[in-house]
Amino acid sequence: MAQVPVQTIHRDPQLFYWILFPITIVMILTGVLRHYASVLMQSAPKKLDQKAIREQRSLLHGINVRGNFHALSKKSFATRRDALVTAFESGTYLKDPERAGQGQPNPLSDPSSMEGMMGMMKNQMAMIIPNTLIMSWINAFFSGYVIMKLPFPLTIKFKSMLQAGVMTKDMDPRWMSSISWYFLCIFGLQSVFNFLLGSDNAASQMAQQMGGMGAAPGAQMFGPGVDPDKQFKAEAENLAVIEHYSVLDDVEDRLLEGIAV
Amino acid sequence: MWCRRTRVECCLCASRLDAVGFTCHRNTVAGSSFGVQFWKTGSQVPSVAPFPVVVVLSHVTGGIDLCLPALGGVKLVELKDGSYKARFGADNERVMTLRGLMSEAQAQGNGELEAILKQYDAILEGNSTNIPITKRRIALLRSMGRVSDAASALVQLLDFSPTDAEAWSELSDLYFTQGLYSQAIYALEEVLLLTPNAWNIHARLGELQYMAATTSGNGGGSHGKYLAEALKRFARSIELCDDYLRGYYGLKLVTTRLLKEQTKQAKQTHDGEFTLPDFKKIERLDELATAKLSEIVRHSTLKDRGWRGYDEREVAVARELLSQNGIER
Numbered sequence: 001m002a003q004v005p006v007q008t009i010h011r012d013p014q015l016f017y018w019i020l021f022p023i024t025i026v027m028i029l030t031g032v033l034r035h036y037a038s039v040l041m042q043s044a045p046k047k048l049d050q051k052a053i054r055e056q057r058s059l060l061h062g063i064n065v066r067g068n069f070h071a072l073s074k075k076s077f078a079t080r081r082d083a084l085v086t087a088f089e090s091g092t093y094l095k096d097p098e099r100a101g102q103g104q105p106n107p108l109s110d111p112s113s114m115e116g117m118m119g120m121m122k123n124q125m126a127m128i129i130p131n132t133l134i135m136s137w138i139n140a141f142f143s144g145y146v147i148m149k150l151p152f153p154l155t156i157k158f159k160s161m162l163q164a165g166v167m168t169k170d171m172d173p174r175w176m177s178s179i180s181w182y183f184l185c186i187f188g189l190q191s192v193f194n195f196l197l198g199s200d201n202a203a204s205q206m207a208q209q210m211g212g213m214g215a216a217p218g219a220q221m222f223g224p225g226v227d228p229d230k231q232f233k234a235e236a237e238n239l240a241v242i243e244h245y246s247v248l249d250d251v252e253d254r255l256l257e258g259i260a261v
Numbered sequence: 262m263w264c265r266r267t268r269v270e271c272c273l274c275a276s277r278l279d280a281v282g283f284t285c286h287r288n289t290v291a292g293s294s295f296g297v298q299f300w301k302t303g304s305q306v307p308s309v310a311p312f313p314v315v316v317v318l319s320h321v322t323g324g325i326d327l328c329l330p331a332l333g334g335v336k337l338v339e340l341k342d343g344s345y346k347a348r349f350g351a352d353n354e355r356v357m358t359l360r361g362l363m364s365e366a367q368a369q370g371n372g373e374l375e376a377i378l379k380q381y382d383a384i385l386e387g388n389s390t391n392i393p394i395t396k397r398r399i400a401l402l403r404s405m406g407r408v409s410d411a412a413s414a415l416v417q418l419l420d421f422s423p424t425d426a427e428a429w430s431e432l433s434d435l436y437f438t439q440g441l442y443s444q445a446i447y448a449l450e451e452v453l454l455l456t457p458n459a460w461n462i463h464a465r466l467g468e469l470q471y472m473a474a475t476t477s478g479n480g481g482g483s484h485g486k487y488l489a490e491a492l493k494r495f496a497r498s499i500e501l502c503d504d505y506l507r508g509y510y511g512l513k514l515v516t517t518r519l520l521k522e523q524t525k526q527a528k529q530t531h532d533g534e535f536t537l538p539d540f541k542k543i544e545r546l547d548e549l550a551t552a553k554l555s556e557i558v559r560h561s562t563l564k565d566r567g568w569r570g571y572d573e574r575e576v577a578v579a580r581e582l583l584s585q586n587g588i589e590r
Contacts, residue, residue, distance in 0.1 A: 050389045054421035061423040064454050071457040073490060073535060076450055247457075248493040252538050255496045256545055 007172050015147045019178055023138065027185040030130045031193050035201045038126050043119060051095045055228055058093035062235045070247045077246075081239050088236035091229055135182065139165070142178035150174045357384065358393040365401060374405055392422065403435065411435060426455040430462075433469075442473035460501035464508045467494030471515055489535040491515050496546070506557055506575050509550045513582060516547035551586070554579050 048056075062084050069077050091097045143165040154162070154173040162173055162180040193201050361377065368374050381398040384391060395418050402411040415432045419425065433448035449466045456462060467490075474487035492515045498508035520543060537543070558580050560568035 047388070048390065050421050053390055057422050057424045064424060068454045068457040071453040072450055076447070246535075248490070248497055248535060251493050251496040251500060252542055252546055255500055256542065256549065258500065 007175075009146065009149075009175065011147070019142050019147050020181060023142075023178060023181055024185060026134060026137075027182070027189055028192060028196075030134060031189060032196060034126055034130060035193070035197050038123065041122050041126070043115070046115065055093055055095045058087075059228070059231055059235060062088060062232075062239060066235070066238055066242060069242055070245060073246055073248065074244050077244050081242070085236045085239055088232040088239075091232065093232065094228060131186075135179070138179055138182050145177065146171070146175040147178050147181065148176050150176060354391050354393050357391070358397050361394065361397050365397075371405065374401065377401065378405075390421075392418070392425075396428070399431070408435060408439065412439075423451070424455060426452045429455070437469065440476075442469060442476065445469055446473065458501055460498040460505055460508065463494050463498035463501065464505065464511055467491045467498065467508075467511045467515075470494060471511060475518075485537065486535070488515060488519060489537045492519070492537070492543075492546070493535055504553075504557065506554075506571055506579060509553045509557070510575070510579050510582065512546060513550040513554055516543050516550060517586065519543050520547060551583070555583055558583065 065077075065080055065084060072080070087093060146163070146166055150162075152174070156173060158173040159171075161183070162176045163171065164177055164179045164183075166175075166177045361381065364377055365374065368377060378398065378401055381394055381401070384394050385398065395414070399411050399414045399418070402408075402414060412432065412435050415428060415435065419428055419432065422428070429448050429451040433445045433452065436442075436445035436448060446466065446469050449462065449469060452462050453459070453466065470487045470491035474484050474491060491511065495508050495512040495515060498505055499512065502508070519537065538546075557568070557571065558576055561571045561576050562580075
């Protein structure tokens with residue numbers, strides 16, 4: 001098999017200063033800007049009234065009792081269990097006990113949930129608008145030619161990713177177009193933002209996409225559209241089926257075995 | 262953070278319990294009066310403030326000094342009124358608490374304290390979920406000697422926020438000072454439900470059980486039950502932290518007492534309660550506690566490497582206990 005001749009393309013060295021640099025700097029600056037914009041736009045978390053706090057924390061208390069029952073003696077666990085199960089089943093801790101059992105409220109009619117959705121919309125917008133702008137800017141000014149050669153070989157599959165906007169069939173995938181550099185920046189600037197803005201910044205889109213998934217459990221638990229009465233009933237059932245043991249049961253045996261003097 | 266006039270001590274660590282490695286305590290302090298956020302973002306203060314924190318009033322500057330007992334010495338950090346207000350806003354809950362703390366510290370006589378109490382009531386009227394202010398109010402009530410008011414306010418707080426370890430621990434201490442042992446034990450068990458691996462809380466619970474046993478008298482059936490659980494609590498605290506002086510001290514106390522009473526002990530098994538281990542095991546536990554206590558006392562008296570962190574008063578008390586039992590080395 002004949003050796004594939006190394007492709008050489010003579011590029012203007014100024015490409016480096018007039019395209020690579022500007023794109024990178026603009027990407028970093030927009031990232032920083034987005035971070036501060038989202039910090040400014042962040043609405044303060046809404047204050048819950050006392051009854052809502054009571055509802056949430058009582059449920060958490062039940063979950064805690066279920067999770068850490070082994071720290072208690074059987075008798076003190078049984079007292080707590082009886083009290084909690086009765087209270088949970090009768091709906092003592094509910095925010096509005098009259099509405100118990102009426103099914104979940106419509107999340108769209110609840111103003112508090114609308115606020116949460118607005119917050120999410122804002123975040124999405126802060127991500128989409130600058131990206132669209134930058135991409136159209138790059139497309140308008142820098143599309144249609146390669147700007148650099150990667151220092152390592154790549155397989156043919158990378159062609160569509162790296163040479164977007166360049167319709168040359170036989171070109172080595174190592175050659176990159178400006179729009180590809182833009183994509184690389186989107187995914188690769190995470191650590192730069194971490195360095196500049198701290199680890200909990202709002203600049204990188206990857207974190208935002210992950211955040212959408214990661215924040216789910218906490219939000220779901222007390223989020224809109226969840227019927228607290230059902231949650232309490234389920235928790236009461238969970239508590240009722242616990243078979244109690246205590247860490248204190250054989251602790252002196254474990255201690256005598258474990259500690260050598 | 263609960264204050265007695267000019268000195269603030271974290272009820273979970275500084276005053277009665279120790280703080281080494283106890284994560285819950287850090288969290289609850291952060292969640293309480295003015296919290297970690299303040300130090301993190303304030304420019305004058307080191308980014309990681311060591312705990313426990315003692316707040317002392319600075320009469321010279323008119324501001325408040327955060328006294329951070331850092332490694333080896335005491336470091337004073339001064340915070341001017343205004344600098345934090347500009348940073349966090351005057352209606353920030355923690356800033357309100359800090360200002361309340363300052364005026365409490367500056368107050369002369371009971372009349373001014375009453376006025377501050379009224380201010381707190383007014384704040385809570387507008388926003389009943391302001392937990393830091395609620396806690397300040399309770400602490401103020403307690404330091405003014407109105408213990409039962411403080412207790413009922415705490416119970417109210419815990420009714421809508423039952424996952425607050427700091428408040429449960431304070432309630433336990435309140436009940437304890439009034440001699441209501443079973444209530445104090447109940448409240449401390451709630452702390453354990455939130456932080457099941459806190460060995461200092463286990464040991465503290467053991468101490469409460471032991472005190473309940475000693476006051477309930479030998480005749481009652483609860484006496485043996487309390488002692489059995491105290492023994493197990495101390496054992497658990499040692500299991501979690503195997504150089505814990507208070508745990509060994511308590512274990513030694515309980516085993517000594519049990520061995521003394523051994524002849525009188527009738528074997529009784531209540532349903533759902535802990536039973537005492539047999540005589541042999543208690544003896545071995547006693548030996549273990551004695552050996553470990555004398556080891557700790559010896560090493561920390563000689564200031565050996567790796568044995569330094571112990572509180573000198575605690576070591577002294579342990580030495581006294583050992584000499585009472587005639588095991589001075």
